[in-house]
Amino acid sequence: MSLVLVANRAPIRPTPDGWAPSLGGLASALLPVLEDRGGAWVAMRGPDEETPLTQTYPPETAAFTVRRVPLEEPEFEAFYQGMANRVLWPLSHYLVEHVEPDRSFRDAYRAVNRRFAHAALDVARTDLAAGREQPTFWVQDYHMMLVPETIRAGLPDARIGFFWHVPWPASEVFRILPSARDLLRGMLASDLVGFHTEGYAENFRESARDLLGAKVEGETITFEGHRCRAESHPIGIDVERFEGLAMAPGAAEMAAEIREDLGGVQIVLGVDRLDYTKGLLLRMEAFERFLELYPERHGEVSLVQIATPSRTGVPAYDQLKREMDEASGRINGRYAKGAWAPVRYRYQSFDQAELAAYYQAADVAFVTPLRDGMNLVAHEFAAVSAVCAERGGRPGALVLSELTGAADYLDGAFLVNPYDADGLARTLDTALDLPETERRARLSQMREAVRDLDVHVWAQRFLESLDAEGED
Numbered sequence: 001m002s003l004v005l006v007a008n009r010a011p012i013r014p015t016p017d018g019w020a021p022s023l024g025g026l027a028s029a030l031l032p033v034l035e036d037r038g039g040a041w042v043a044m045r046g047p048d049e050e051t052p053l054t055q056t057y058p059p060e061t062a063a064f065t066v067r068r069v070p071l072e073e074p075e076f077e078a079f080y081q082g083m084a085n086r087v088l089w090p091l092s093h094y095l096v097e098h099v100e101p102d103r104s105f106r107d108a109y110r111a112v113n114r115r116f117a118h119a120a121l122d123v124a125r126t127d128l129a130a131g132r133e134q135p136t137f138w139v140q141d142y143h144m145m146l147v148p149e150t151i152r153a154g155l156p157d158a159r160i161g162f163f164w165h166v167p168w169p170a171s172e173v174f175r176i177l178p179s180a181r182d183l184l185r186g187m188l189a190s191d192l193v194g195f196h197t198e199g200y201a202e203n204f205r206e207s208a209r210d211l212l213g214a215k216v217e218g219e220t221i222t223f224e225g226h227r228c229r230a231e232s233h234p235i236g237i238d239v240e241r242f243e244g245l246a247m248a249p250g251a252a253e254m255a256a257e258i259r260e261d262l263g264g265v266q267i268v269l270g271v272d273r274l275d276y277t278k279g280l281l282l283r284m285e286a287f288e289r290f291l292e293l294y295p296e297r298h299g300e301v302s303l304v305q306i307a308t309p310s311r312t313g314v315p316a317y318d319q320l321k322r323e324m325d326e327a328s329g330r331i332n333g334r335y336a337k338g339a340w341a342p343v344r345y346r347y348q349s350f351d352q353a354e355l356a357a358y359y360q361a362a363d364v365a366f367v368t369p370l371r372d373g374m375n376l377v378a379h380e381f382a383a384v385s386a387v388c389a390e391r392g393g394r395p396g397a398l399v400l401s402e403l404t405g406a407a408d409y410l411d412g413a414f415l416v417n418p419y420d421a422d423g424l425a426r427t428l429d430t431a432l433d434l435p436e437t438e439r440r441a442r443l444s445q446m447r448e449a450v451r452d453l454d455v456h457v458w459a460q461r462f463l464e465s466l467d468a469e470g471e472d
């Protein structure tokens with residue numbers, strides 16, 4: 001059966017030579033599925049974009065269609081920068097102080113979701129009119145909570161999947177939203193809703209029970225006569241791609257150059273979008289605490305923090321940028337000596353080959369989000385470090401926040417509470433001194449989990465479960 005994907009971001013991007021797949025795991029996992037099954041990907045066209053509203057891809061086979069929903073500036077601001085980024089994102093991550101509910105955000109969100117759903121319905125109706133089978137729908141993430149409901153109203157027998165990429169908070173937190181019930185209702189029109197962990201799925205079922213009085217039996221939620229399953233379907237990375245980057249000619253040299261440029265010190269690495277959920281400021285403070293507690297480490301270790309610009313123009317993100325500049329300046333001002341700088345802060349984006357070189361160069365990856373649905377940086381680091389260690393390179397260690405989805409799966413990591421500066425400092429000290437045999441053992445344990453959750457396997461497992469709907 002063909003597939004209609006509904007997601008905020010498009011799977012392809014313009015390049016000087018035509019069109020190429022977008023970066024990121026979702027596009028690389030789902031493009032092959034779409035090429036195989038055929039169908040469409042419905043995505044947003046932002047106010048500054050000039051992309052065609054409909055195009056086929058890949059150019060040679062035209063296996064599927066990319067359809068854009070064009071948004072003008074005010075609508076984009078309220079739907080995306082507003083409801084998605086200033087309400088749903090912080091709420092899902094339990095950062096209630098960042099939530100700014102606003103009636104106009106809510107209205108724009110509803111209107112935009114309707115437009116996405118109607119674009120998806122159009123694709124299905126064209127298929128049906130041409131005598132083809134009705135496609136399966138797969139809706140992605142917190143930007144699209146009301147889409148299933150509108151699709152269901154248009155095509156009552158549609159098969160609709162939904163994947164939620166961020167944490168689903170406890171019911172008592174979710175209910176803070178004035179529109180909580182409407183949003184839940186919108187999602188419950190799906191047949192299957194997937195989450196990264198069983199804990200999030202359980203929170204979702206509880207929200208449906210507490211806020212809407214839905215009936216919950218096992219994984220199944222029954223609401224107004226419709227059954228929706230909430231299941232755990234953890235996502236991973238494109239393992240082959242990252243292992244390939246790590247083994248590519250020149251990769252080891254690039255990693256050696258990074259180490260040399262930093263003066264041969266031990267490297268503690270952070271890689272994140274510059275986002276307040278990622279725990280960047282507390283991580284800097286924990287590193288400062290580490291320098292206070294272990295003066296013998298001065299001149300021997302640097303924290304390399306790559307912070308990719310993200311959601312600029314949203315006040316909380318602009319403020320975080322200023323605070324990070326201040327914190328890195330403060331720590332360096334206090335401790336730098338000769339050629340050694342304790343913090344190497346890079347506010348820029350890198351290409352994936354460079355990122356893989358940083359993963360390879362790192363002694364410890366310091367991944368300390370305050371909350372994170374999964375966290376793919378942890379997977380990427382483990383995959384790269386494991387494959388390099390296997391080929392005779394230095395194995396790295398992973399320090400990981402226990403408040404991430406990844407903590408449920410990556411057993412070889414050192415788990416930490418991201419709010420505990422002393423605990424972070426002490427764990428960092430332990431991880432830096434970890435004997436090589438133990439690093440190797442932990443890495444091979446993590447590698448297994450990373451392979452198990454490979455993003456292609458994720459897509460396949462989810463779709464199998466969705467396709468099985470109604471077959472019992």
Ligand code: GDG
Nearest residue numbers: 165235272273308348349350351352372373374375376377
């Ligand atoms: C959401 C959920 C969930 C970062 N800097 C650069 C760059 N990156 C890439 C990393 C990684 C990705 O961005 C970040 O993925 P995460 O999973 O860590 O976090 P979110 O962006 O918040 O993703 C998260 C995910 O969805 C999937 O469901 O795991 O919990 O919040 O792949 O490598 N990539 C490049 N240059 C950079 O400078 N090329």
